[in-house]
Amino acid sequence: MPGIPALTESTYYILLSLHRPRHGYGIMQQTEELSGGRVRLAAGTLYGALNTLCDKGWIVLKTVDEDSRRKEYQLTDKGREILINEVKRLKELARNGEMVLGEEL
Amino acid sequence: MERKTITKWFWVWQFEQEEDWLNEMAAEGWLLESVGFCRYTFVRCEPGTYTVRTEMRPYDDQYVKFMEETGAEYVGRMMMWIYFRKKTEDGVFDLYSDIDSRISHLDRIGKVLLAIGGANLLIGLVNSFNPVARAGWVNLLCATLLMYGLGRIHGKKESLEKERALHE
Known part of the structure; x- marks a missing residue:
């Protein structure tokens, strides 16, 4: 997967949270939970990122539930592929770090 | 409820x-x-129970709904500035959590300043050469001020971009 730029931490956690369809606030909660409170997505940042990811076709808006009127987002096949490649890239980074620093870690 | 209204001026870069x-x-x-x-009109509240945030954003009904879903309350808007507040007990309240989105916010402000500043410059120049109109200098003054604001916003953006070169 050469040539695919690294995802930002926000993008990474948004895609990861959308492993299962969620609405905006659900993504914020899931990100905070997954990262043990370290990564917090602010609403303005998330809103902009969701629009960009929809435009890119990495995620889609699911049919809006008439009752809740809340929008749910879902990962597309393309989005899933990008996420998987990113995890592979991160593994490589961690592996190289461990190889070089070894016992210092 | 006890209320008070305060008149206060802030430049756009402030x-x-x-x-x-x-x-x-x-x-x-x-x-x-x-x-x-x-x-600004204020109402009495328990001290320290709210966080207030403001940002520039063109009118977007969906955005306000989105913010309300996350527990924020919409206070109002003044021109292109929008104001939200959230109870501190509901957690940390920020509008932006990464450098990229802070930069795009500054870009939005910059674009508006450039558009209004450019329009004032044009009107000012046209009026300066028009013997009937006398107020061309007002527009030129506005244009200068807006361009100064643009410079300040650009400075903020540059320092964020330097930071981004090293980390997110």
């Missing part, structure tokens, strides 16, 4: 100071209730 001031007011027990042109 939006962070404006936000700090609104939060100091909330910390002292004065919660932002509505905004007008250079006018």
Whole structure:
């Protein structure tokens, strides 16, 4: 997967949270939970990122539930592929770090 | 409910100071209730129970709904500035959590300043050469001020971009 730029931490956690369809606030909660409170997505940042990811076709808006009127987002096949490649890239980074620093870690 | 209205002026590049001031007011027990042109109306609240945030964003109904879903309350808007507040007990309240989105916010402000500044420059120049119109200098003054603002916003953006070169 050469040539695919690294995802930002926000993008990474948004895609990861959308492993299962969620609405905006659900993504914020899931990100905070997954990262043990370290990564917090602010609403303005998330809103902009969701629009960009929809435009890119990495995620889609699911049919809006008439009752809740809340929008749910879902990962597309393309989005899933990008996420998987990113995890592979991160593994490589961690592996190289461990190889070089070894016992210092 | 006890209320008070304060008239205060902030230049566009001072939006962070404006936000700090609104939060100091909330910390002292004065919660932002509505905004007008250079006018802020506060209502008495329990000190330190709210966080207030403001940003520039063109009118977007969906955005307000989105913010409300996350627990924020919409206070109002003044021209292109929008104001939100959220109870501190509901968690940390920020509008932006990464450098990229802070930069795109500054870009939005910059674009508006450039558009209004450019229009003033054009009108000012046209009026300067028009013997009937006498107020061309007013537009030129506005244009100068807006361009100065653009410079300040650009400076903020540059320091964020330097930071981004090293980390997110």
